[in-house]
Amino acid sequence: MAPLGGGNAFKLGLFGLNTDGGIAITKVAERWRARWDEIAEVAQLADRIGLDFILPIARWKGYGGETNVRNASFETLTHGAALAALTKRIAIFSTVHVPLVHPVFAAKALATIDHVSHGRAGLNIVCGWNQDEFDMFGQGQSAHDARYEQGREWLEIVERIFKSEGRPFDYKGRFYVLKGVSGEPAPVQQPRPVTMSAASSPAGRDFAVRTSDFLFTTFGDLDKAKAQLADIAVRSTTAGTGKTLSVFTACHVVCRETDRDAQDYYRHYAAENADTAAVDFHIGMTAANRQVDTVVLQDRVRRAAGLSSYPLVGTPERIAGQLADIHTLGYAGTSLSFVNFRDELPFFAQRVLPLLVARGLRAA
């Protein structure tokens, strides 16, 4: 886990730089447009200020509505290779759809990023939910829990390629039957690049416990977060892996000099200027294909603000306190997303990061 092994007790990264709108569903003019030069600039800033990871969304199609938000996005493996060349120390994740990207291809692409970055590549496994975009590939989906069975075969193949040392192997599973598989070079990180998987359901948690270094997931409120972490600890024990799985969560941020300013802006972009048709589409597609907290799912403002991630809205002091609470609960870190990363990350860096250092959450 070299790229995430550094001295920060609570890891921080950016989520959604590669997609238009970031993780918001808003019509405000200043919303994130995912232009390449701006992505590169923000990634380099994140690298300089010591953030731990860049995590892209895997998305192939927009959510309709007035903005058709997420219709523009950069593919995550090629995005990762480019950012690997432009940064020096931050971990660069690629979010990969198991049913859409063949494991032999994924292994080679990941190894490429790991070499370009000298050992900073990360894999974020997503097993699928959005049938609307799978239809573009002529691809159906297995029953919910079977998607994770495919994920296990998929990752097993990737890992076997990484340790194959030039000796081809055959693979016979339920989802993949492959002959004479090989792939070199092996990645710099051994036995494989740092691996995370994104899910909410019990099956998704079990998959992460058995396969990944981190689970990436969201929580409704701090009480539900406590229950979620307890459940993951039990699943880790049951799986007998010898460790409790580390968990990253996701937050969206509006940080301003006053709470009032932050709350006003939050209401402005996520309530008054939500792209309501796209929000409806996202809620409908999620309800049909994912096992999520239904209370959070129906919260339309939170969905427009940052999907089902946790809101950090207020002064630097308030947000530092919220992050400390999340750390105390037991999360290993969180992703951060902003309405406009380029406009808002510098203020966060100047005002919130020092408070996290003072609280012992981050190295100086």
Ligand SMILES: Cc1cc2nc3c(=O)[nH]c(=O)nc-3n(C[C@H](O)[C@H](O)[C@H](O)COP(=O)(O)O)c2cc1C
């Ligand atoms: C925090 C988080 C981030 C996710 N990011 C993506 C993504 O970038 N692309 C994607 O297609 N699915 C993404 N997903 C969806 C999951 O990978 C999974 O397919 C979905 O949650 C349905 O499975 P579940 O019911 O087991 O949670 C994400 C899920 C979570 C919780």
